[in-house]
Amino acid sequence: MEKVQVSVMRYEPETDESPYYETFEIQPKKNMTVLDTLFLIVEDQDASLSFRCACRLGMCGTCGMMINGRGRLSCRTKVEALGSEIKVEPMRNFPVIKDIAVDMEPFFDSWQKVQPYFVPKEDTDEFSIIPHDDKARQVIDKNTDCITCGLCYQSCDVVSMRDGEFLGPAALTRAHNLIADERDGATHERLEKVTGSEGAFECHSFGACMEVCPKGINPMESIQKIKTKKLKKTLGLKI
Ligand code: SF4
Ligand code: FES
Structure with a gap:
């Protein structure tokens, strides 16, 4: 599969003046989800990336985020349906705790x-x-x-x-x-x-x-x- 550029919003309210985007290149596998790509980034490229999740099965409701401009569960959103560029941002209408993790x-x-x-x-x-x-x-x-x-x-x-x-x-x-x-x-x-x-x-x-x-x-x-x-x-x- 073609490599994918994942652009993630980064923000640490206590130290950053404003949010910014950081792009990571990943090699996707078949059936990989956006949540999987975030774990891959944490494992191989930047362990400080923050986001919320629990069940990875579409049941717990913790992994909501904006993916390519639309609110989705990241554990239910397959990379192959999104093309070679993916933009990941925190949910709107919530205070950001850090990066993609919001305060519910x-x-x-x-x-x-x-x-x-x-x-x-x-x-x-x-x-x-x-x-x-x-x-x-x-x-x-x-x-x-x-x-x-x-x-x-x-x-x-x-x-x-x-x-x-x-x-x-x-x-x-x-x-x-x-x-x-x-x-x-x-x-x-x-x-x-x-x-x-x-x-x-x-x-x-x-x-x-x-x-x-x-x-x-x-x-x-x-x-x-x-x-x-x-x-x-x-x-x-x-x-
Ligand atoms: S989108 Fe709203 S109504 Fe639907 S499962 Fe999530 S919280 Fe419930
Ligand atoms: S991790 Fe539980 S719904 Fe996505």
Whole structure:
């Protein structure tokens, strides 16, 4: 295979005045991923390069980054699909810790604000079950694959424009899943939380979130459903 030039954004906030790019030449192998190339750089050329990852299987959600201008999981992005020049940058909308490694705190702060956990309606020791073939199940199941990678958050122009004062696609999708769950006892409280000044009505429906999600989730659809539920509630209709 042809050699590949990997241009990586380098930045150490405490010592560098501004970010800069460093290019490494690597010899790719078949099925090699962008994450593999970063490990190769660390092993053979520069051990100080920093980035985040864990599972290397598309499951943990830690290896999100900008690859050739688009948010992707680096462990699921094959080098052969990108050509001979690859540009790797940290995710947008997050503070850089070092190089490609970002601080995920803004994302998980938003997550926390929507009360992201199930609140049972009744105090019981029994599991509350919705059968797998029930219609209600389909609404909930659709978005439970979220791996909290933050790629939708980094792609969201409203998060950028409002300097983080928007809950963002993933947190709102999580909230909608719980609001739509008939077993949940915090529906109304949660709906108020996600329709305030940082909530669903701030979404401009740009749609980048659904373009980048590696799990095929459509946060924009969930956000739209939150808006509809809030309008119904305001009109005194059943939500
Ligand atoms: S909704 Fe998709 S892009 Fe957003 S955090 Fe979850 S898995 Fe990642
Ligand atoms: S390393 Fe876990 S999703 Fe990529």
